[in-house]
Amino acid sequence: EEASGRRREEDYSFVSVSGQSHRLHHLEKFTVYTVAVQAFNSKGAGVLSRPVRVSTLEDVPSESPVGVRCRAEDPHKMKVSWKPAKASRINGILKGYRVVYEISRDVHGKLIRESQVFEREEATLEDLHPDTNYTVAVLAFNGRGEGPPSDPIYCLTLPDVPDAPEAVRVHVGVGKSLVVAWKEPRFPNGNILHYVLYVYRGHTSEPEVEILPSSMYHHTVHGLDPGTTLAFQVEAVNSVGGGERSPLVHGTVPSTPDSPRPPVVLTFPRTVRLEPGESVVFPCDTLGDPEPHLTWTSPRDGKPLSPLIDKALFLGHVTPQDEGAYRCTARNPLGTDDLVHRLHVIRKKHPRFLRPNRTRLDESRSDERATRSTPDGSVERMGERPAGGMEDPARRRIPHPIRPGVRERSLPGAQRLDRHHGSLRGTFRGDPGYGILVFE
Template sequence: MAPREVRVSWRPPPPDQTHGTILGYYLGYAPVIRKVGAGSPPQYNFTTVESSESGRGGVESEGVWTVSLDDLEPHTDYQVVVQAFNTEGAGPLSPPAAVTTREDAPGGSPLNLHCTGLSWNQVQVTWDPPESRLHHGTLRGYRLEYERWDGWSEASRKTQTRTLTEVLTGLEAATNYSVRVRAFTGAGDGPWSPPTLCTTEEDVPGRPVSVRGVVSGAGAFIVSWAPPARPGGRIVSYTVKWRVVETRLGGGHGREGTTTVAGTVTWVQVDNVLGSLVEVEVLAATRVGEGPSGTARVTLTNTVAAAIYSTASTIRAERGRDVTLPCGHVGQPRPQLVWTYQGRQVSGEGRLVKGDGGLVVQEAQRQDSGNYTCTVTNKHGYDHITHALTVLVPPSAPLVLASSSSERSVKVQWKQGDTGGAPITAFTLYYRKDHGAWTQINVHRHAHDHVLQVIRAIFFTVSVWEGGWWTSRRSAPPRLTLPQPPPTQPLPNPQHTQPLSFIERLSVLSINNAL
């Protein structure tokens, strides 16, 4: 039997007590209310079982009647009574029989989900159980799912516990995480709670990467670097330390030095160095402190070979914006500079080489995505770097299907196509009941189906964060056997409904949003 269903069997009254022809039975049921001092009789819900009725029950062998009651509450104690009736009216109630429905998955999500940062790699999550009437059984524990809030993580992580709290470990510093929880019984999992935001504390940064030095003139060099792979928070400064480890004859001045620059700077020029070999250290710092150093060595020469001090990078940019790909370089004589895109020399409208060697991709479009290589050459040397550019666009409309439809509900399923280069952050369903107002439901980005009740028509949109705004695309409605809305009732434009308020929430909370 299903969790909301019980089977009730009984025998007719003895022939000498029927007092006529039994026309049917009144079948009553009521949940058992266990309250201190409760003395009032049960308030039974009655349904009629007629002798001529078929399909829902009937007479079995030896005159036993069997009827199934449905639409009950799972894991609930009920009292059931039966009352025969004939043309003169109803007879007495049978003695009540006790029955308990089976367990079901919880019908509600955990409440009051809350998160507290414990350290740079740990957060503690707490919650309350679902409403007791929605337990639908004995709660055996809770499942948690968490991932980076910005959606760029490859996959979500999962854990479970029997308590109302869990410490999540192995996280990244100064990072926002989306966490959701659901309860489970022996019959299955309940619905997920709405996700909440968890933020880890800052830490000292990792070491700067791609540290290199290039000769820029007589007794001069440029040292450059890229930010740490694990920044540990907001980089507030970089400190560059250098010291001469080999000198020319007569050297003795300018043996070491230290320079501190802002956290947005990625190169420094050092002049008036007397020496032939210089060792360089670069250290990043957050408000927590300074991290380990990245190092490099520079051999000072009398010639200045063509060299690039900008670092290769992976760049994500919103469609329609100008994107600058840096190619800071040195060389005497002045190097010849060439940009190539996907192996072919850059040319045509929409791409401009600046005086400092940087390439501007104007009003970038999806087709501008790819690898861009800057090459510099003079008689003393050759160098090159490659930038990988991804231009982000709104996702394509999902393919929406309707299955398991009935008079009261329809299960909507969908499949996402092109994501536009960015992770899907949410799905939004628009629907309406009868001829009422359109209703909007935000669905988790990992979901692929949703059950809607009393549906007339369904439209589906996908929304992504793009350049400071939510951009949405709307699919065509699925083909349903249920009536469609009249043409005079347009669907609200998803770009001007709830996603605008969602912007306020994400633009404030997603401080590490990759877009």
């Protein structure tokens, strides 16, 4: 700069114009420009006018945070960290980050998506489900709105003890026996290793204990006398340990244990979601005297299907045409009972996250438009010189060359900044990438 405080001609990018106004194209977003006008005639160029400092507007961030990582801290908590995008790509004043995370529980078919806002480059997500795969993405936002989300990462929370088995019930078995059946826990919170069955006889406080494989959902107690009453509890065990026991259920052997019994389906209904090409086995365990006859029917045409050994139905390499309800019906001369398993064939989809959200700036926040974030995270007010009156040499040239000849277009939501410097009045209007400077 010269002693008068004016910039030298060689500090500027020049464009020749005619008339008293010109539109500047291809400007950087949320960037301060110094603009001056110089008249010339056949004798040459005159003196530069006193410069006007104006800033383009904010826009939503154009890049997402990078290096997103996650670490499970306990079954219900996860820490997520990331690195910010380049300061020049924030396109405004960084307000914070939004962490978007979602799970899809195939067992129940419920999509759960949540998000939280954080100010720093790390976040702790709490109240999560144990042993659950979460899809996580991070996006930055400023006063104009939200930028694009980062590439999703997949984070698994730690396992926890399982919930109690559900729907425990007791049936009268064939002969002098009782059959206890149960459904797997709603939230196993890990891979079930085995079940523990507690059998209470009479008024004894210490139960008999049976260890049963994780694939078994019913157990028969044989050799009971007529009128005997037993109580049962079931506990699921995974790698963390045993969970809560189910409530006590009771069963009594009838006084005529050898009389015929109508069919009972011991298996509980299941809803299974598979991708094309996967396979599934639908069980259908039954009880009755005489032995029930089983039939499986197709959801497409109701025709009988051929089960495998042990009354189960096998569906291999499923396709979308295999979707539907598969019914198992048990019959004997005393009645019928049935069970319906449901199959959904889904295409694997990438998780969808919040899209950039453009919101118009509040006109009352003009002081925020005159600032910008710097690479070290501080906030710098534009249009002011540092202490001592000297301007930063790094800002002495226009950051982006001006290229004339670009087609004009209208600019919605324009902003007006009036500056009076002697005989020059500049009116600046524009959006984040365009500007108009009118001289009178």
